[in-house]
Amino acid sequence: MDPKLTEVSQLFDRFKAAFVRNDYSNCSNPLSQLKVLLTGFRSLPPLFEDTPNAVHELTIARDIYEHAVVLSVKLEDQDAFERDFFQLKPYYTDACNRLPPSPQEYPILGLNLLRLLVQNRIAEFHTELELLSSTALENPCIKHAVELEQSFMEGAYNRVLSARQTVPHDTYVYFMDLLAKTVRDEIAGCSEKAYDYLSLKDAKQMLLYSSDQDLLEYIKEEHPEWEIKNGCVFFQKAKESAPCKEIPSLQLINQTLSYARELERIV
Amino acid sequence: MTQDVEMKDHPTPSQSLPPPPPSTLHHLKEIASVIENGSKSNEVRRIGRAVRLTIALRRRLTAPVLAAFIDYALVPGSDPHPRLSSYLPKEDDQAMETDTATSAAQTHAKQLSPELEIYCYFVVLLFLIDQKRYNEAKDCSTASIVRLKSLNSRTVDVIASRLYFYYSYSYELTGDLAEIRGNLLALHRITTLRHDELGQETLLNLLLRNYLHYNLYDQAEKLRSKAPRFEAHSNQQFCRYLFYLGQIRTIQLEYTDAKESLLQAARKAPVAARGFRIQCNKWAVIVRLLLGEIPERTVFMQGGMEKALRPYFELTNAVRIGDLELFRSVAEKYATTFNTDRTHNLIVRLRHNVIRTGLRNISISYSRISLADVAHKLRLNSANPVADAESIVAKAIRDGAIDATLDHTNGWMVSKETGDIYSTNEPQLAFNSRIAFCLNMHNEAVRALRFPPNTLKEKESAEKRRERQQQEQELAKHIEEEDDDDF
Numbered sequence: 106m107d108p109k110l111t112e113v114s115q116l117f118d119r120f121k122a123a124f125v126r127n128d129y130s131n132c133s134n135p136l137s138q139l140k141v142l143l144t145g146f147r148s149l150p151p152l153f154e155d156t157p158n159a160v161h162e163l164t165i166a167r168d169i170y171e172h173a174v175v176l177s178v179k180l181e182d183q184d185a186f187e188r189d190f191f192q193l194k195p196y197y198t199d200a201c202n203r204l205p206p207s208p209q210e211y212p213i214l215g216l217n218l219l220r221l222l223v224q225n226r227i228a229e230f231h232t233e234l235e236l237l238s239s240t241a242l243e244n245p246c247i248k249h250a251v252e253l254e255q256s257f258m259e260g261a262y263n264r265v266l267s268a269r270q271t272v273p274h275d276t277y278v279y280f281m282d283l284l285a286k287t288v289r290d291e292i293a294g295c296s297e298k299a300y301d302y303l304s305l306k307d308a309k310q311m312l313l314y315s316s317d318q319d320l321l322e323y324i325k326e327e328h329p330e331w332e333i334k335n336g337c338v339f340f341q342k343a344k345e346s347a348p349c350k351e352i353p354s355l356q357l358i359n360q361t362l363s364y365a366r367e368l369e370r371i372v
Numbered sequence: 373m374t375q376d377v378e379m380k381d382h383p384t385p386s387q388s389l390p391p392p393p394p395s396t397l398h399h400l401k402e403i404a405s406v407i408e409n410g411s412k413s414n415e416v417r418r419i420g421r422a423v424r425l426t427i428a429l430r431r432r433l434t435a436p437v438l439a440a441f442i443d444y445a446l447v448p449g450s451d452p453h454p455r456l457s458s459y460l461p462k463e464d465d466q467a468m469e470t471d472t473a474t475s476a477a478q479t480h481a482k483q484l485s486p487e488l489e490i491y492c493y494f495v496v497l498l499f500l501i502d503q504k505r506y507n508e509a510k511d512c513s514t515a516s517i518v519r520l521k522s523l524n525s526r527t528v529d530v531i532a533s534r535l536y537f538y539y540s541y542s543y544e545l546t547g548d549l550a551e552i553r554g555n556l557l558a559l560h561r562i563t564t565l566r567h568d569e570l571g572q573e574t575l576l577n578l579l580l581r582n583y584l585h586y587n588l589y590d591q592a593e594k595l596r597s598k599a600p601r602f603e604a605h606s607n608q609q610f611c612r613y614l615f616y617l618g619q620i621r622t623i624q625l626e627y628t629d630a631k632e633s634l635l636q637a638a639r640k641a642p643v644a645a646r647g648f649r650i651q652c653n654k655w656a657v658i659v660r661l662l663l664g665e666i667p668e669r670t671v672f673m674q675g676g677m678e679k680a681l682r683p684y685f686e687l688t689n690a691v692r693i694g695d696l697e698l699f700r701s702v703a704e705k706y707a708t709t710f711n712t713d714r715t716h717n718l719i720v721r722l723r724h725n726v727i728r729t730g731l732r733n734i735s736i737s738y739s740r741i742s743l744a745d746v747a748h749k750l751r752l753n754s755a756n757p758v759a760d761a762e763s764i765v766a767k768a769i770r771d772g773a774i775d776a777t778l779d780h781t782n783g784w785m786v787s788k789e790t791g792d793i794y795s796t797n798e799p800q801l802a803f804n805s806r807i808a809f810c811l812n813m814h815n816e817a818v819r820a821l822r823f824p825p826n827t828l829k830e831k832e833s834a835e836k837r838r839e840r841q842q843q844e845q846e847l848a849k850h851i852e853e854e855d856d857d858d859f
Contacts, residue, residue: 228624234717235587235623251720258724260767261760295766299778307780353797360804367811370850 107158110165113142117169124172132176139169150195163204167196171209174216178276183220190217198236212274215246219280222254223287230254246273253284260295262288266313289313293328297340308338396432399425400441400495404488411487411527419487419530426495433499435460441495445488452489455515456496459508486523490516490531497538506545513539517555524566533574533606540578549582556582560599569602573609580616587714589623596620611641615652622659622718631659650680651713657684658718661725666692683709691722694730696751699723727764728773735774735787742784758783815851 120135143149148159149166156162170193177185190213197210214237221230234251241247249268256264265288269281289312296303296311305317314320324331324338332339403422410418439460446453493516500509517539520532536559543552556579563571576599583592596617604610614637621630638652653671660667672678672685683706690699703710703719710716730750734741746765747757754760765785768774776787793799823844 228626229590231623231625231717231721232589235589239711239716255720255723258721259727260764261754262763263756263759264754267755291767292763295763295770298770299766299776300780301777303780357800364807364811367814370847371814 109142109145110158110162113139113165113169116142117165120169121172124176127179129176129180133180136169136173136176140173143169150199153199160203163196163200167193167200167204167207170196171207171213174213175276178216178279181279183224186217186220190220211241211244211246212276214241215244215250215273216276216280218247218250219253219277219284222250222257223280223283225287227254249273249277257288260291262292285313289323290327297328297331300340302337302339304337305333306336396429396434396437397440397444399429400437401444403429404441404445404491407487407491408485411485411525414527416527416530419527422491423494423530423534426491426498430498430502433495433502435499438496438499442492445484445492447484450484452492452515452519456492456512459496459500459505459512486525487527487531490520490523490528490535493519494531494535494538497535497542501538501542501545506542509538509542510546510548513542517559521559521562526568529563529568529570532568533570536571536574536578540582544581544585549585553579553582564600570605570609572600573605573613577609577612577616580613580620584616584619589620592616593620593624607640608642608645611637611645611648614640615648615655618652618655618659622655622662627659627663631656631663634659646676649674650677653677653681654684654713654715657681657688658715658722661688661691661722662718664725664728687719687722691726691729694726694728694733694750696723696726696730699726728768731765731768732774735776735785738787740784740786742782743778744783746785819848819851 116135116139120132120139123129123131123135143166146156146162146166147154148156148162170189173189174186174193177183177189193213196204197207197214214233218230218233221227221233237247242251249272253265253268256262256268266285269278269285272278272281292312296308303311305320309315309317309320312320312323314323321333324333330341332341403425406418406422406425410416410422439457442453442456442460446456493512497509497512497516500506500512513535516535520528520535523532536556540549540552540556543549556575560572560575560579563575576596579595580592583589583595604613614633618630618632618634618637621627621633634652634656638649638656641649641652653674657667657671667688672681672688674681683702686702686706687699690702699722707716710719727750731746734746734749743758743761743765747761750761750764752760752764762778762780762783765774765776765778769776769778774787776785778785
């Protein structure tokens with residue numbers, strides 16, 4: 106066997122051992138070494154050369170990057186996640202006819218969708234979605250993310266939150282927690298516009314707080330303009346809906362002038 | 373993009389069919405002489421005309437005719453001759469024209485012009501594709517591309533751009549588009565370096581088509597935004613470009629821009645390109661629905677499109693009524709159509725719009741309604757419909773889709789009196805957008821005017837003409853400047 110390949114697999118075994126022990130501090134170092142070693146193989150993307158060990162090398166490289174992605178989630182490092190995912194992606198898209206499909210593929214793709222959702226990069230979310238086949242869309246991991254996006258767009262936030270209980274994979278929890286924060290802000294924004302007032306009890310329930318203390322702290326920090334009296338939260342809406350609107354005079358003048366000029370040109 | 377979207381100029385038959393119809397071979401020879409003249413006098417226009425005339429002849433191309441033509445046009449000993457004739461089955465037959473012998477005898481001792489050589493590739497390729505011999509078409513086109521790379525002449529560009537198209541088309545027909553991506557990119561680079569704008573335009577479209585074929589929207593957009601842009605040379609290529617652009621923007625949720633591109637593509641496409649216009653309309657309908665607009669009924673009733681647009685018509689209806697149940701059943705009923713059109717994911721996005729429309733209808737009809745009823749009317753089938761309804765309504769209120777307030781303790785939604793819309797800026801904005809559209813249309817039309825040199829204007833004195841041209845130029849310049857300064 107190729108000595109380079111043996112070196113990689115040994116190092117990878119050590120990495121995996123640390124990974125399984127949840128000893129993350131000892132993971133990063135071998136991982137960087139592994140990545141450097143991988144650059145030495147000519148069978149990997151973007152070269153895709155047909156070397157005798159190509160399939161083996163591709164498989165091990167894919168495995169390494171899959172672990173790297175999961176590790177980045179465990180370390181809660183979103184940038185690393187993005188980097189590792191993009192390195193991994195060619196193995197799914199361009200090497201799929203050389204390799205047997207990986208069991209990790211759908212969970213990781215779903216994880217990436219979830220990340221895009223959390224970072225509110227909806228356009229990219231949909232671009233990624235277009236790349237998936239209809240069988241992929243049926244996969245519970247992918248479906249989970251797709252349904253989350255739908256509920257999120259519709260505003261059915263309680264469905265988003267209840268989805269946390271049904272995560273298809275334990276790595277999803279990190280992103281679901283992040284999503285919960287986003288959802289809370291969304292709910293606060295919506296309630297502010299939709300209700301005149303809410304009782305503290307309802308507000309607490311809606312904003313997913315277990316104690317009044319947390320709720321009051323949140324209001325103080327995020328929405329100091331809300332008023333609390335008689336056990337109710339009043340969203341001061343009356344102020345902003347001032348009936349008197351000013352006329353956008355500058356804009357009107359500009360428009361009229363441009364009409365005049367265009368007409369001049371036509372006649 | 374499932375249908376083959378081909379757009380061709382359709383020259384009037386009168387040009388090619390004088391009363392006693394001369395043989396196809398005779399026509400081909402005439403075209404060959406047009407090309408020769410064009411290459412000598414360096415007139416790109418003539419070559420373009422030759423290509424158009426060929427398309428008119430397309431249906432009448434047969435193996436013997438082509439074999440005779442190749443014998444006529446190419447020196448038998450030259451390199452491309454044996455290669456091209458190998459694609460044509462040799463059957464000595466009656467169709468062989470009598471005059472071939474004589475013309476072959478008087479062989480072209482002169483230098484073979486590259487235009488003519490490339491043209492021979494082009495006709496043979498057309499023939500192979502029409503005969504559905506796709507694998508041979510692939511070989512033939514690949515050989516022609518190799519030859520093209522070594523030619524650098526503006527008069528070849530016109531035929532070359534057609535060859536690029538058929539090159540990609542033959543690979544598409546056999547389903548190997550991914551193979552030629554690198555090659556197309558290389559060709560695009562070459563044409564860019566040679567300032568062959570028609571070639572660039574064609575190749576950019578082919579690349580976009582190539583990417584979109586595999587749903588690689590990200591790559592397509594990156595290429596599109598970085599590729600050099602210039603005034604379109606060919607209307608057909610421009611239409612395609614707009615269509616691809618519209619698709620990319622739709623996927624990336626830029627619906628307003630997408631709608632503009634798609635509608636423009638549908639309008640600019642020639643009437644004969646029905647398949648293309650149907651595709652444009654399908655996408656445009658969805659984009660308009662996603663924008664919350666309801667396309668007019670006339671869109672679906674356009675001549676020859678009713679049947680193809682039927683699923684989209686029913687979909688529109690479901691969205692218009694705001695009935696989730698109906699929407700679901702339509703989406704299911706036509707699932708195969710939507711999957712082949714690759715609009716399925718977009719239709720999934722529409723669900724949200726259906727809910728919004730339904731909600732708006734409810735809010736208009738009732739001054740006060742309980743959330744349980746809202747959930748029932750929207751037919752939200754979920755575990756906790758009331759809570760769902762509440763948060764959906766809350767979001768709709770925040771987004772300004774409906775004007776209402778929620779009462780949590782009583783669990784109902786109170787609609788506000790609809791204000792007088794004429795007291796707002798709304799009508800003024802609507803008028804402004806319409807006026808802007810009309811003015812823009814007028815400007816585009818002025819810019820698109822083309823004046824054939826010295827044909828009908830012979831009588832005009834030179835001085836007058838100069839004056840007129842100057843005026844036109846000023847006008848064009850003026851318009852261009854105006855476009856730059858936006859206020």
